[in-house]
Amino acid sequence: MISRPDGRHFGVSELAQECFNGSQTLYFLLEAALGGELYATYNRKGLHGSEKHAKFYIAGTVCALAHLHDRRIIYRDLKPENLLLNESGQLKLTDMGLAKFVVGKTFTTCGTPDYFAPELISSTGHTIAVDWWTLGILLFEFMAGHPPFESPTPVETYSKVMKGIGKVKMPPKCQGAIGDLIKGLLKKEPSERLPMRPGAIQNVKDHKWYVGFNWEGMESQKLDPPYKPIVKSKKDMTNFVARKDDMPNQIEYEDDESEWDQDFAT
Structure with missing residues (x-):
């Protein structure tokens, strides 16, 4: 769900094909991405360290973030688990639970500790x-197999983040042109990050690591993905592994009779 500054929500109907509500749950029927999670795909196929795959998936993420930013929406929860593949292998950004419509700044502390920015x-x-x-x-994790500031506890992670990427020993796969791009994104000062400078996302597209990359084909989804998942039918769920332990805790909802969900279909 995407939040307005006044606390109200919008955009659900645009993100979902249909909306339904029950006594305990709101249901959003979304486009099926049957290729599975990118996180699981990387682990299952051993894709960490592959520049070919990283270029494609980072480029797709750049396009998705630019689309949101053009609409003044901050995503705030990027990680491999929130990137899905459709049946043709194209990338989809999912889980808008922390996304927010923002004019200026927002101060909510949220996200995944390994991905927390200094601000x-x-x-x-x-x-x-x-x-x-x-x-x-994300780029560092694609290449190294782990995030750069990973630590046993969140507090230790935050300490490393504040010290900066300059204190991190860059693995061989994160050196050279790709290391320059990683450091250009992981600037402690937000305004100094590559897409925040004059030129915006074109600075990423023109970066030396992306020399020869077909951005036009990427944006039109005509560029062949480096990996195409096996999807046998529109109901094939074999690229997902659902475990009972992964289910969130069920909290009983008490209706406050405000009818805030009256616009949802039933």
Whole structure:
């Protein structure tokens, strides 16, 4: 759900094909992405360290974030688990639970600790620049197999984040042109991150790591994905592994009789 500054919500009907409500749950019928989670795909196929795959999936994420940012929406929860593949292998950004419509800055501390930007930790307010920081973390993780500031506890992670990427020993797969891009995204000062400078996302497209990349084909979804999942039918769920342990805790909902959900279909 995407939040307005006044606390109201919007955009659900645009994100969902249909909406339904029951006594305990709101249901959003979304487009099926039957290729599975990118996180599971990377682990199952051993894709960490592959520049070919990283270029494609980072480019797709850039396009998705740019689409949201053009509409003043900050995503705030980028990680491999929130990237899905459709049946042709094209990338889909999912889970808008922390996305927010923002004019100026917002101060909510949220996200995944390994992906926290310095301004989130210091509570100085954040803008769309926070999403470009998470893109740098994602690229590092695609290549190294783990995020750059990973630690046993969140507090230790935050300490490393505040020290900066300059204190991180860059693995061989994260050196050279790709390392330059990672460091250009992981600037402590939000305004210095590559897409926040004059030129915006074109700075990423023109980066030396992306020399020769077909951005036009990427944006039109005509560029062949580096990996095409096996999907046998429109009901084939084999690319997902659902475990009971992964289900969220069920909290009984008490209706406050405000009829806030009266516009939802039933």
